[in-house]
Amino acid sequence: MLNCFQQAHHAMLPVPTHDEASRQEFAKSLKGFIQSGLLPGLAPVYQTRAAKAFEREHGRKPEDRRDIRTAMVPDPYFQLYASINRIAQELLWEATNLSVERELPELIAKAKELSASTNAQLVMPEGFVAPRYVTALDIHCMPGGYASEVCEDDVSVGVLYDRGVFLYSMGYGGPHNDDMGRSVCNYIKRNRPDFAPRRILDMGCTVGHSTLPYKEYFPDAEVWGIDVGGPCIRYAHARAAALGHEVNFAQMNAEETSFPDGHFDLVVSHILLHETSGKAMPRIFKEAYRLLAPGGLVIHADLPPFDLMDPFTQFILDNETWYNNEPFWGAMRDMDQIALSEAAGFPKGETRFTTAPMAIMEFMGDGYAAEATESVADREFTAGEFAPGGGWEVLIAQKPVDFAAAA
Amino acid sequence: MTEATDRPHVIKDAKGKRPQFYSQPGIDQLMSMVMVLAGEVCMLRDRMDAQERVARMHGINLAEGIDALKLDDDALQAREAYRQDFLDRLFYLARKEASEAAAQESDEAYRATIADIAVN
Numbered sequence: 001m002l003n004c005f006q007q008a009h010h011a012m013l014p015v016p017t018h019d020e021a022s023r024q025e026f027a028k029s030l031k032g033f034i035q036s037g038l039l040p041g042l043a044p045v046y047q048t049r050a051a052k053a054f055e056r057e058h059g060r061k062p063e064d065r066r067d068i069r070t071a072m073v074p075d076p077y078f079q080l081y082a083s084i085n086r087i088a089q090e091l092l093w094e095a096t097n098l099s100v101e102r103e104l105p106e107l108i109a110k111a112k113e114l115s116a117s118t119n120a121q122l123v124m125p126e127g128f129v130a131p132r133y134v135t136a137l138d139i140h141c142m143p144g145g146y147a148s149e150v151c152e153d154d155v156s157v158g159v160l161y162d163r164g165v166f167l168y169s170m171g172y173g174g175p176h177n178d179d180m181g182r183s184v185c186n187y188i189k190r191n192r193p194d195f196a197p198r199r200i201l202d203m204g205c206t207v208g209h210s211t212l213p214y215k216e217y218f219p220d221a222e223v224w225g226i227d228v229g230g231p232c233i234r235y236a237h238a239r240a241a242a243l244g245h246e247v248n249f250a251q252m253n254a255e256e257t258s259f260p261d262g263h264f265d266l267v268v269s270h271i272l273l274h275e276t277s278g279k280a281m282p283r284i285f286k287e288a289y290r291l292l293a294p295g296g297l298v299i300h301a302d303l304p305p306f307d308l309m310d311p312f313t314q315f316i317l318d319n320e321t322w323y324n325n326e327p328f329w330g331a332m333r334d335m336d337q338i339a340l341s342e343a344a345g346f347p348k349g350e351t352r353f354t355t356a357p358m359a360i361m362e363f364m365g366d367g368y369a370a371e372a373t374e375s376v377a378d379r380e381f382t383a384g385e386f387a388p389g390g391g392w393e394v395l396i397a398q399k400p401v402d403f404a405a406a407a
Numbered sequence: 408m409t410e411a412t413d414r415p416h417v418i419k420d421a422k423g424k425r426p427q428f429y430s431q432p433g434i435d436q437l438m439s440m441v442m443v444l445a446g447e448v449c450m451l452r453d454r455m456d457a458q459e460r461v462a463r464m465h466g467i468n469l470a471e472g473i474d475a476l477k478l479d480d481d482a483l484q485a486r487e488a489y490r491q492d493f494l495d496r497l498f499y500l501a502r503k504e505a506s507e508a509a510a511q512e513s514d515e516a517y518r519a520t521i522a523d524i525a526v527n
Contacts, residue, residue, distance in 0.1 A: 144418035
């Protein structure tokens with residue numbers, strides 16, 4: 001069954017014209033075609049000609065992802081795959097921006113109105129400067145990145161991200177792009193049914209896609225989302241109000257927040273770490289440890305490390321580093337996250353990777369046909385496809401209840 | 408609505424050097440143009456599909472009518488004229504090349520003209 005997943009509309013999303021919607025659908029269809037029609041050809045092309053050409057030239061077989069890249073870059077099939085993949089990425093932003101550009105002042109006015117309608121806090125410190133790893137390149141080729149503002153009270157890149165991510169992920173993240181947060185919530189509910197966090201922090205929340213499920217699953221908790229992107233935070237606050245959730249948002253850096261020690265029982269992040277840096281990532285682990293109350297949990301849902309994969313899979317994934325403005329993507333996967341967690345203070349042997357099963361099966365209904373939804377959840381992991389089939393690899397650690405135990 | 412001239416504009420290009428995928432310069436540009444055009448073909452087809460669906464909501468079976476439509480001579484003439492004109496535009500460089508050959512135009516003659524005009 002074909003993937004015709006549709007994003008759920010809410011008050012902060014533009015209403016695309018017929019032609020804008022069609023162009024956006026084309027970008028999403030193209031991503032799907034690349035995954036099903038072009039990606040599978042890379043392995044035979046590598047095995048039957050690129051690896052052999054490498055061997056002829058270098059007198060040895062390709063050994064690691066760097067060798068495989070050297071072998072593949074001159075190959076015409078790889079060039080076609082990589083260039084169309086890049087073009088699809090550019091087109092999805094381009095097509096989405098048509099609607100954002102047309103409705104921007106109205107969207108800004110609506111954001112102000114929605115933000116004023118909620119009791120949830122919106123904290124935007126004067127003079128906040130986003131870190132270089134976020135502003136040096138526009139990550140995943142999203143024009144403007146997370147932090148650019150084109151006018152006062154701008155929300156444009158927040159809108160762009162909300163719609164663009166749905167197209168990028170071909171709807172696999174659900175009608176509200178919240179599969180990751182929802183999957184982690186499900187994981188906690190199933191494995192720790194008695195866990196009742198009083199305060200929850202989502203680090204690097206962008207527009208709050210993954211943040212809102214925490215309020216839904218833990219309605220009594222005070223939920224905070226923080227991000228360095230001002231327009232994203234502004235948009236997140238308005239979007240949460242549009243979707244009827246009282247969630248607080250603040251423009252803050254996860255390396256150094258202004259919350260007191262031990263303030264949160266649950267600290268989470270979703271696809272944050274790979275968009276930080278070699279210096280920032282250990283600081284984020286330390287900050288999470290500082291912010292946790294004794295017995296609190298930290299869960300980082302991001303990309304699994306390279307050492308869990310074969311070199312060809314690594315090579316495919318590392319294309320994001322080279323072709324999609326993801327400078328830390330490859331380096332992050334080479335880092336020893338368990339060691340980082342232990343260096344941050346979590347007890348030895350207590351940090352581990354585990355799988356949070358995808359929550360996509362819960363989305364069946366409007367715009368999510370049962371058969372198409374099942375086929376997404378039932379896939380095996382395939383490098384280059386969006387999201388593993390079975391679930392998200394998450395890094396989990398608990399701060400000891402008894403501080404002496406940590407010694 | 409804010410006046411058109413005062414309206415803010417979104418950022419259209421992502422910061423960060425774009426890689427070149429093909430060894431020959433220009434192919435990357437060409438591929439992106441082909442894909443944009445492919446997108447517009449799909450969009451136009453969606454729009455025609457929308458026309459048929461909207462007409463059906465108003466009780467008109469446009470799709471059936473289109474399939475059943477018998478083209479009279481006027482229609483055949485108009486379509487053929489359009490197609491020939493379109494092909495002529497599509498192959499404008501072939502037309503140009505043939506006319507250059509007929510007129511015996513050459514790079515040398517072009518350069519000679521530049522040199523000549525500069526002094527005469």
